[in-house]
Amino acid sequence: MELKGKVALITGASSGIGEGVAKSLAAKGVKVGLAARNLSKLKSIEETIVQAGGEAFAFALDVTDVDSINAGVQLLKEKYGTINILVNNAGIMPASDVDTFKIQEWQDMVNININGVLNVAGAVLPTFIENHSGHVINLSSIAGRKLFKGLGVYCGTKHFVAAFSDIMRMELGKKHNIRVTSIQPGAVATNLFDHISDANYKEGMEGLRSQMTFLTPNDIANSMIYVLEAPNHVDVSEIFILPTDQE
Ligand code: NDP
Numbered sequence: 480m481e482l483k484g485k486v487a488l489i490t491g492a493s494s495g496i497g498e499g500v501a502k503s504l505a506a507k508g509v510k511v512g513l514a515a516r517n518l519s520k521l522k523s524i525e526e527t528i529v530q531a532g533g534e535a536f537a538f539a540l541d542v543t544d545v546d547s548i549n550a551g552v553q554l555l556k557e558k559y560g561t562i563n564i565l566v567n568n569a570g571i572m573p574a575s576d577v578d579t580f581k582i583q584e585w586q587d588m589v590n591i592n593i594n595g596v597l598n599v600a601g602a603v604l605p606t607f608i609e610n611h612s613g614h615v616i617n618l619s620s621i622a623g624r625k626l627f628k629g630l631g632v633y634c635g636t637k638h639f640v641a642a643f644s645d646i647m648r649m650e651l652g653k654k655h656n657i658r659v660t661s662i663q664p665g666a667v668a669t670n671l672f673d674h675i676s677d678a679n680y681k682e683g684m685e686g687l688r689s690q691m692t693f694l695t696p697n698d699i700a701n702s703m704i705y706v707l708e709a710p711n712h713v714d715v716s717e718i719f720i721l722p723t724d725q726e
Contacts, residue, residue: 480708483508486559488552490542490599491569493520495669496618499696500566500703505533507704512555512562514540515569534559542569542595548602561610564707565603567596567617570636572671574629574680581676585632592636596643607657612711614658615651616703617644621665621721629680637663641717648716658714660706665721668693691724 487504491497493515501511505528513521513535521537528535536558540551555562570592573584596617607613622630623637644661651657666687675681687693699720706715 480711482704482707484510485563486510486512486555486561487564487566488512488514488555488562488599488603489566489568490514490540490595491618492524492537493517495671496664496667496696496699497566497568498524500568500700501535502528502531502533503697503700503704504564504707505535506531508533509564510534510536510559512551512559513537514551516541542599543590545598545602548598552602552606556606562603562606563610563613565599565607565613565615566703567599567615567640569595569599570618570671571674572622572630572633573677574633574675574684575677576629577631579677584676588632588636592633593639596640600647604651604657607651608655611656613655614660614707615644615647616660616662616706617647619644619661619663621663621719621725623661623663624719629677629683645716648714652714656711658706658711660703660715661717662699662702663717663719664694664699665725666691666693667699668695691722694720694722 487509489501492501492513505511518539525535525537538551541547575581617640619640620637622634623641626634641661648659672684702718
């Protein structure tokens with residue numbers, strides 16, 4: 480599939496994997512819609528992409544707020560005419576043990592990592608159905624295949640994303656010619672650990688950086704380009720991508 484001229488909506492594009500994917504897709508000629516809450520960061524990424532010769536459009540969007548999603552989708556369609564690719568990437572990972580009862584963090588994870596994916600899919604899929612074409616890439620995780628202490632709720636959300644992706648693929652592929660891919664990375668060098676409020680888990684997670692060579696957002700972007708560029712009759716439904724030295 481030729482990517483040049485396609486339009487992508489990328490959630491969580493203000494840092495980490497989303498930012499890397501936006502830059503890589505833009506370098507392939509994709510017109511990228513940059514969505515997240517921090518508009519000033521998005522604007523500076525937009526500027527970098529445009530200066531490099533790409534096309535990008537930044538707008539504020541909170542994946543937990545359906546009105547802001549609908550407004551963002553509308554803006555992007557007005558700007559570029561349609562949407563061909565959705566990268567459902569926004570997510571958070573505050574780690575803690577169950578018996579510390581960080582209930583707000585559990586709810587935030589469910590709202591962003593699960594409801595956020597559903598909300599954005601719900602807003603974009605009607606366009607894909609109308610076009611009888613489209614590709615959804617959902618960010619699951621190694622935590623969508625394995626369980627880790629301290630990541631109970633996070634693992635639950637990422638198992639959900641993997642399961643829902645495959646159901647989407649089954650229900651949307653044959654009927655609407657929509658491809659769906661779940662990407663399940665191991666450790667990637669991003670800001671994901673910044674929001675861990677539990678000091679022990681934060682230290683433990685940060686310590687992983689010296690134990691293995693983390694993937695880069697660019698590594699994840701390359702895996703996405705592989706699935707997006709595959710011929711239309713090929714749906715790479717899952718990618719499990721790890722640092723070579725991650726067990
Ligand atoms: P970052 O913390 O660097 O990026 C997270 C992004 O999500 C930010 O752009 C943030 O933007 C956005 N975001 C958070 N909440 C919302 C919200 N309510 N609405 C819109 N955007 C939101 O982390 P990563 O790049 O690592 O994470 C990206 C995805 O990859 C996540 O789903 C994560 O679970 C997954 N993943 C990451 C791995 C890793 O090792 N890093 C491994 C496996 C999966 P803003 O704050 O501006 O809204």
